Amino acid sequence: MFQYLGRRAIYMAATLLAISLVVFVIISLPPGDFVTALEARYAVQGQRLTPEDVAELRSRYGLDGNLLQQYLHWITQIVLHGDLGMSFEHQKPVSEVISSRLGATLGVSIATLLVTWAIAFPIGAYSAVKQHSIGDYAATTIGFLGLATPNFLIALIFIYFSVNWFGSVPSGLCSPEWCDASWNLGKVLDLLGHLWIPMIVIGTAGVAGLVRIIRNNLLDELRRPYVTAARARGVPEGRLLRRYPLRVALNPFVSTIGWVLPILLVGDIVVGQILGLPTLGPILLGALKGQDMYLAGSIIMVLSLVTVIGTLISDLLLGWLDPRIRLGYLR
Incomplete structure (x- = not known):
């Protein structure tokens, strides 16, 4: 029984790791990111973000790296610290949301x-x-x-x-x-x-x-x-x-x-x-x-x-x- 549970725990961990990669890639497939959506929202309101504002927002939200760097940062924080990251929209930790x-x-x-x-x-x-x-x-x-x-x-x-x-x-x-x-x-x-x-x-x-x-x-x-x-x-x-x-x-x-x-x-x-x-x-x-x-x-x-x-x-x-x-x- 314990051997069975041990094998299943290893399979579950590997499955979750594979799912996390697939999920992150699929969510990132649409063109643009949160900052791009934020720029469009400001444009509808008649406002405009400067290139300096855009660069600062990307740096603040961790969107200035490539897709692999963003995924590694996210999954490392989850595995090592149990930190799910920060919600861009709600401006609070994801765990709280x-x-x-x-x-x-x-x-x-x-x-x-x-x-x-x-x-x-x-x-x-x-x-x-x-x-x-x-x-x-x-x-x-x-x-x-x-x-x-x-x-x-x-x-x-x-x-x-x-x-x-x-x-x-x-x-x-x-x-x-x-x-x-x-x-x-x-x-x-x-x-x-x-x-x-x-x-x-x-x-x-x-x-x-x-x-x-x-x-x-x-x-x-x-x-x-x-x-x-x-x-x-x-x-x-x-x-x-x-x-x-x-x-x-x-x-x-x-x-x-x-x-x-x-x-x-x-x-x-x-x-x-x-x-x-x-x-x-x-x-x-x-x-x-x-x-x-x-x-x-x-x-x-x-x-x-x-x-x-x-x-x-x-x-x-x-x-x-x-x-x-x-x-x-x-x-």
Whole structure:
């Protein structure tokens, strides 16, 4: 086990290093940089930066070197000092910008994940056990609609009905009068009143996809010889489903942790922008638009770290849940 964890730690470190290089190069591909974008912004306002101002800004932000020098400076600061750099746009350390949004991001992500699992598992199991029933057809139809409908369109539909029915636009995770208040029962209830909209919007596609996966996996297990043999021995249907096929059907829940977590952490970038969520998604979009490469690169690196850690957790949980996988990864 310890040898396995050691190998995985080395693979994870190498993967993150490769991702950091690719991310930095891709973010730097658009022509110009933050100073160029700043010059254009000043030009729109009728102002102009002198060549001396431009040179001073490039030196201040570390943009006067070539791409390799900028990357080596950034990754060295991260590895040796844990310093993610300075955000050009926000004029503060990147770690502060990320930490200011991390709490809300984790709250929305965890709530969405739990609700997604709680809804998808019983619907998928029912759809498989009651194959070709009205409920199965209804779940399948709704699942296809959920997969086909973009999340931002669902968010716009919510806004439309909210404006027409309640006369207000759903925005953020709290009402203005509660945003700066200390935590109490009233603020918690206000948060819950705002949280259900992003949970539904972001989790719709996830529920639809998991329902399809669980239904198909459970149908495969129900046709296995061991299920037929157990039924022939007179094992009650409910006990049979709980002990064997349903347990195997849990594998998709566990195996998707690695890629579901980063998707939920960043939310849906467009959905976060539409609903005004104080999460990392809108911050990442703004950083990419403003060529704030240290902020954008650091957010993507955080998501990459969550991905590789989530993949490791998925593998360990799968090994614990399924003995067939356990024998494979302990070799």
